Amino acid sequence: MRAKLAVYWTGSCGGCDVSFLELGPGLLDVLSQVEIVFWPALVDAKRQDLERLPPRSIDITLVNGVLRTEENAEMVALLREKSRFLGAYGACAHLGGVPALANQGNGILEAVFGPGFRPAPPFPEAPEDTPPDLLPEALPLDEVVPVDFVVPGCPPPAGLIARFFEAALSGGLQPGQVFAEEKALCEECPRVREERRISRVLRPHEVLPDPEKCLLDQGMVCLGPVTRGGCEASCPKAGMPCTGCLGPTPKAGDPALALLSALASLVRAGEEGEAAFPEENRILDGLVDPIGTLYKYAFAKYGRPLRRLARRREEVRA
Amino acid sequence: MSEFEPKVVAFLCRWCASAGADLAGTSRLPYPPNAIPIRVNCSGRVEPQWVVEALKAGADGVLIGGCHPGDCHYVAGNYKTRRRVYLLRKVLAELGIESERVRLEWISATEGARFAQVMAEFVAALKRLGPLHGNGGAR
Numbered sequence: 333m334r335a336k337l338a339v340y341w342t343g344s345c346g347g348c349d350v351s352f353l354e355l356g357p358g359l360l361d362v363l364s365q366v367e368i369v370f371w372p373a374l375v376d377a378k379r380q381d382l383e384r385l386p387p388r389s390i391d392i393t394l395v396n397g398v399l400r401t402e403e404n405a406e407m408v409a410l411l412r413e414k415s416r417f418l419g420a421y422g423a424c425a426h427l428g429g430v431p432a433l434a435n436q437g438n439g440i441l442e443a444v445f446g447p448g449f450r451p452a453p454p455f456p457e458a459p460e461d462t463p464p465d466l467l468p469e470a471l472p473l474d475e476v477v478p479v480d481f482v483v484p485g486c487p488p489p490a491g492l493i494a495r496f497f498e499a500a501l502s503g504g505l506q507p508g509q510v511f512a513e514e515k516a517l518c519e520e521c522p523r524v525r526e527e528r529r530i531s532r533v534l535r536p537h538e539v540l541p542d543p544e545k546c547l548l549d550q551g552m553v554c555l556g557p558v559t560r561g562g563c564e565a566s567c568p569k570a571g572m573p574c575t576g577c578l579g580p581t582p583k584a585g586d587p588a589l590a591l592l593s594a595l596a597s598l599v600r601a602g603e604e605g606e607a608a609f610p611e612e613n614r615i616l617d618g619l620v621d622p623i624g625t626l627y628k629y630a631f632a633k634y635g636r637p638l639r640r641l642a643r644r645r646e647e648v649r650a
Numbered sequence: 651m652s653e654f655e656p657k658v659v660a661f662l663c664r665w666c667a668s669a670g671a672d673l674a675g676t677s678r679l680p681y682p683p684n685a686i687p688i689r690v691n692c693s694g695r696v697e698p699q700w701v702v703e704a705l706k707a708g709a710d711g712v713l714i715g716g717c718h719p720g721d722c723h724y725v726a727g728n729y730k731t732r733r734r735v736y737l738l739r740k741v742l743a744e745l746g747i748e749s750e751r752v753r754l755e756w757i758s759a760t761e762g763a764r765f766a767q768v769m770a771e772f773v774a775a776l777k778r779l780g781p782l783h784g785n786g787g788a789r
């Protein structure tokens with residue numbers, strides 16, 4: 333019997349839905365073993381169709397995207413009820429992803445639409461259709477419903493998608509499974525680590541990196557030491573630092589703070605000592621936009637609690 | 651109505667700052683009793699994640715006390731910590747948390763008076779900033 337599959341997108345760029353094509357011919361094998369019961373990007377189906385399904389009648393549901401609106405939250409709750417296994421697919425559902433950097437700001441709508449922005453007054457009578465309200469914060473999937481497994485990545489790399497379907501279609505899905513390595517990305521990166529000293533912190537556009545040497549050693553902010561392996565280090569191989577899309581290793585904890593710690597350990601302005609402090613600071617100032625760089629995907633999961641504390645105080649003062 | 655009393659977590663290195671705090675105590679120097687001291691072998695052992703954990707768990711400020719430059723028992727632990735704290739304070743500021751809530755101070759084993767003074771200054775600064783959590787237990 334074919335496994336019943338659902339794929340749903342919430343606040344997503346669409347890349348996750350496209351990523352299945354990375355399986356190449358392998359996709360045909362997968363499709364021959366599943367029955368698609370709900371997948372808005374591929375087949376026409378409405379919320380009512382989903383509502384009509386009996387509870388736990390979908391074998392596997394993959395949700396991609398951050399939860400940004402009330403409707404997102406309602407839909408994943410509905411999918412949870414209808415599914416035996418429900419997983420976060422991609423960095424946004426897993427950790428909040430890039431769109432969850434919105435949690436940094438207060439008054440995001442005012443920032444986008446200008447100081448005079450006001451929400452429209454409510455309609456005198458209930459209109460037939462209105463856009464859903466925004467949630468107060470952009471959230472990863474597991475903040476709203478229990479999540480059984482994670483296929484991480486932005487988007488998930490082909491090898492990990494294949495690994496996931498192999499397990500799922502042979503009945504070998506384990507609760508809590510994350511389809512990536514527990515070891516750090518550096519372990520699978522071919523770049524050579526030797527000079528563990530940094531005398532500058534550079535952004536990708538500021539340097540043409542040496543093809544062989546570790547990017548972190550060359551002053552680029554590479555999240556390899558704190559990120560799960562599983563993508564075969566595809567970004568460092570192409571000369572770009574890892575931005576952490578597979579999420580932190582269990583050992584790293586908060587990826588931004590863990591990398592900040594590693595980076596600070598490597599920075600040197602000549603001989604260490606009081607005389608070097610100003611120059612060390614100047615080097616560390618090369619880390620512009622620390623939140624966007626270090627928490628690129630994981631802000632909703634790790635940075636948000638502190639941001640929330642700060643925001644509450646701002647509200648109390650206002 | 652009682653005044654807001656800031657909660658402070660103080661990570662003190664065993665060889666200098668913690669010995670300095672002990673000296674302040676045995677010398678019976680008065681200083682505000684707001685800190686929960688945690689002795690670590692070296693300030694270089696203090697992970698930024700511990701500092702943030704303390705803030706999340708209810709502290710209004712975190713003090714890290716280490717040996718003076720050149721005196722670290724492990725040679726360079728305090729230099730590493732200085733760079734970490736520099737970056738951590740930047741991250742906190744971007745999150746909207748006042749960077750003054752995390753303070754790094756050099757305190758030697760003979761500087762009991764300096765420890766008392768640092769505590770007094772820090773607690774005063776935190777009172778000016780106000781509580782990080784709710785109303786800080788003030789009634």
Ligand code: SF4
Pocket residue numbers: 517518519521522523524525545546547548549554555556557565568573574
């Ligand atoms: S380039 Fe990045 S992933 Fe590769 S070894 Fe260096 S830090 Fe690790």
Ligand code: SF4
Pocket residue numbers: 485486517559560563564565566567568573574575576577578579
């Ligand atoms: S190198 Fe890093 S950012 Fe690039 S795909 Fe792998 S985990 Fe994601």
Ligand code: FES
Pocket residue numbers: 663664665666667691692693694715716717721722723724725727728
């Ligand atoms: S032992 Fe005191 S700072 Fe290292």
